[in-house]
Amino acid sequence: MTSLGPAAVPGPAARSGGTALSGLADPTSPVDGTAPTKATGATTHARHTGSVVLSRRGLLRAGSALLAATALTPVLAACASETPVGLTEDGRALPIPPLLEPDADGRFELTAMTGTTEFLPGVASDTWGYNGAHLGPTLRLARGRSYEAVLTNDTDEDTTFHWHGLLVPAHADGGPHHPLEPGASQTIAFTPDQPSATLWYHPHPHEKTSDQVRRGLAGMILLEDPDEHAPGTAPEGSAPSAAEAPSALPAARTALPHEYGVDDIPVIIQDLRVTEDGELLGHNFGSDVGMLGETVLANGAPDAVLTTDRAVLRLRLLNGSLGRSYGLQLDSGDPLTVIGSDGGLLPEPVEVASVTLSPAERAEVLVEVPEAGVALVSRSPDLGNVADPEGVGGTDEFTILRIRRGAEGAASAGTAEGHGGGSSAATSANGSAGTATTGPASISALGLPAVLAELPEPVDGGQQRSFNLRGRQINGASMDMERIDAAMSSHAPEVWLLTNLDSAPHNFHVHNAQFRILDVAGQAPAPEFAGWKDTVYLRPQEAVRIAVVMPHHEDDDGSLPYMYHCHLMLHEDDGMMGQFTVDAAAGSAQAGSAGHGGH
Numbered sequence: 001m002t003s004l005g006p007a008a009v010p011g012p013a014a015r016s017g018g019t020a021l022s023g024l025a026d027p028t029s030p031v032d033g034t035a036p037t038k039a040t041g042a043t044t045h046a047r048h049t050g051s052v053v054l055s056r057r058g059l060l061r062a063g064s065a066l067l068a069a070t071a072l073t074p075v076l077a078a079c080a081s082e083t084p085v086g087l088t089e090d091g092r093a094l095p096i097p098p099l100l101e102p103d104a105d106g107r108f109e110l111t112a113m114t115g116t117t118e119f120l121p122g123v124a125s126d127t128w129g130y131n132g133a134h135l136g137p138t139l140r141l142a143r144g145r146s147y148e149a150v151l152t153n154d155t156d157e158d159t160t161f162h163w164h165g166l167l168v169p170a171h172a173d174g175g176p177h178h179p180l181e182p183g184a185s186q187t188i189a190f191t192p193d194q195p196s197a198t199l200w201y202h203p204h205p206h207e208k209t210s211d212q213v214r215r216g217l218a219g220m221i222l223l224e225d226p227d228e229h230a231p232g233t234a235p236e237g238s239a240p241s242a243a244e245a246p247s248a249l250p251a252a253r254t255a256l257p258h259e260y261g262v263d264d265i266p267v268i269i270q271d272l273r274v275t276e277d278g279e280l281l282g283h284n285f286g287s288d289v290g291m292l293g294e295t296v297l298a299n300g301a302p303d304a305v306l307t308t309d310r311a312v313l314r315l316r317l318l319n320g321s322l323g324r325s326y327g328l329q330l331d332s333g334d335p336l337t338v339i340g341s342d343g344g345l346l347p348e349p350v351e352v353a354s355v356t357l358s359p360a361e362r363a364e365v366l367v368e369v370p371e372a373g374v375a376l377v378s379r380s381p382d383l384g385n386v387a388d389p390e391g392v393g394g395t396d397e398f399t400i401l402r403i404r405r406g407a408e409g410a411a412s413a414g415t416a417e418g419h420g421g422g423s424s425a426a427t428s429a430n431g432s433a434g435t436a437t438t439g440p441a442s443i444s445a446l447g448l449p450a451v452l453a454e455l456p457e458p459v460d461g462g463q464q465r466s467f468n469l470r471g472r473q474i475n476g477a478s479m480d481m482e483r484i485d486a487a488m489s490s491h492a493p494e495v496w497l498l499t500n501l502d503s504a505p506h507n508f509h510v511h512n513a514q515f516r517i518l519d520v521a522g523q524a525p526a527p528e529f530a531g532w533k534d535t536v537y538l539r540p541q542e543a544v545r546i547a548v549v550m551p552h553h554e555d556d557d558g559s560l561p562y563m564y565h566c567h568l569m570l571h572e573d574d575g576m577m578g579q580f581t582v583d584a585a586a587g588s589a590q591a592g593s594a595g596h597g598g599h
Contacts, residue, residue, distance in 0.1 A: 083276040084294035091305030096261040100137035106147040113154040125278040128215040136219030144229035152185040165199035169556035176206035195344035196247040198316040210569030238491035242514035243551035252452040257314035288504035290323030290570030296398040307406040319357040322569040327381035329354035340364030343514035343532025345453040356382040358507040358537040360567040373404040384539025387503035458516035458547035462493030470501040478575030485578035490552035500538035509535040511562035518545040558584035
């Protein structure tokens with residue numbers, strides 16, 4: 001079994017400044033001006049644990065006076081004391097997740113399981129992981145190839161397997177309508193068809209996502225296009241989706257660093273709250289965004305250090321935290337060269353001093369590593385006009401990853417077979433000391449083409465929908481598994497107006513979509529956010545317009561819904577989520593139907 005993190009042991013069981021909004025839409029209005037519909041034959045998936053009767057959502061519905069109670073979750077140990085993991089001179093070698101590559105028939109296996117991991121030296125913490133004790137392997141897929149995933153739940157709770165950012169049929173999406181019971185397995189099939197990108201996978205069970213991700217269920221997906229797959233075309237008179245968009249240009253793929261674990265490095269960034277006896281704590285009392293840990297992990301390791309013989313690295317950055325946003329930059333003051341966002345490469349590289357990622361957002365960046373080394377840090381994330389910056393982590397500073405120059409060592413990752421086998425721990429990217437250098441000496445020496453990827457112009461027209469986020473609701477309503485909030489058609493352009501009516505952060509994620517940002521508070525998005533996106537940060541009291549076009553899936557009858565929601569996971573679990581269908585026949589939606597987690 002493969003695993004990530006330090007000493008992991010498997011167990012048994014634009015941003016663009018803008019002005020404050022005026023004339024905001026009615027926050028209780030439906031997304032398209034029509035009443036939401038109830039699904040036919042829907043069944044509610046309510047679960048109660050122990051003697052707890054009131055859920056967080058029940059407390060929220062009791063009125064605004066109880067909003068502070070949202071932090072009082074079953075996973076909170078309010079009286080426990082957090083023990084930050086500090087930096088040491090040597091640090092811990094950055095774990096490189098092993099590659100999980102499907103076999104010749106396109107088959108691969110993922111198992112959610114329990115185990116223990118040492119975040120504090122010599123102290124074991126109970127964790128969850130995929131194919132190991134904490135986090136999961138990097139799943140490498142190819143555009144246009146068909147896959148069969150065998151998914152198994154070896155935990156003691158219902159879970160799901162959600163492919164974040166991947167365009168897949170609703171029956172394979174892994175949302176809350178696909179619960180997999182403890183001890184059960186299911187097999188799903190899908191064929192990814194979208195530009196090459198850095199995506200990820202994580203659980204998405206109803207009202208339990210944050211708790212399961214907090215314990216370690218997360219992994220990265222590298223969608224590549226080695227066959228230069230020719231994208232399809234949209235039906236005549238309709239709009240193309242990301243499924244009809246080309247991948248990166250061949251010259252860009254060749255010039256960019258692309259040796260996994262050597263010069264192409266996955267970096268899953270998460271924060272952690274751990275006590276001196278190893279207990280993992282949940283959401284902070286009184287925090288508007290949920291959990292804000294004092295320890296930051298890179299690929300499951302605190303105090304992470306990458307030793308490399310390369311002068312130029314490609315870092316695939318994923319904010320896998322529950323509620324924390326990061327202002328990612330280099331401690332040297334040198335720029336980051338952003339080459340990609342959530343859904344693929346940008347049209348051209350963009351130099352920035354800092355890039356802010358809210359939970360679930362990704363960025364691909366190029367970094368030059370000087371002889372003296374450099375560190376990836378988080379400072380001053382661009383959160384907008386929040387009422388309490390300190391209370392949402394806006395004033396926190398972290399060293400996330402120290403990068404040192406040295407001779408080539410065990411920099412490349414292992415490979416997990418399609419059945420999920422492999423070594424018992426991730427390979428560490430940490431060579432011996434030295435000054436040898438391999439590869440291009442600078443970003444300019446890479447020989448990047450002027451254009452990395454061709455992106456179609458977003459369609460600013462079609463169906464208009466408004467989504468107003470306030471408290472833990474969207475358009476004045478909490479998530480209802482029996483309610484369909486919007487019915488969409490594939491290849492039909494839509495413009496969604498996303499408005500944060502609060503004074504604290506939110507963001508917005510859409511399943512089965514790679515959208516484009518049209519404007520942020522009336523201004524064009526910053527270039528680093530002008531590419532394909534599936535998650536967008538919403539600054540307080542500002543609105544973002546996005547252009548959305550859903551793809552068509554031949555093997556999807558449209559009866560099962562997809563989700564849209566805030567990806568601050570406490571908000572999501574507390575009901576800040578809605579659901580929509582694509583190409584559903586009248587009366588066919590089955591939003592609450594059980595039994596989709598086959599055995």
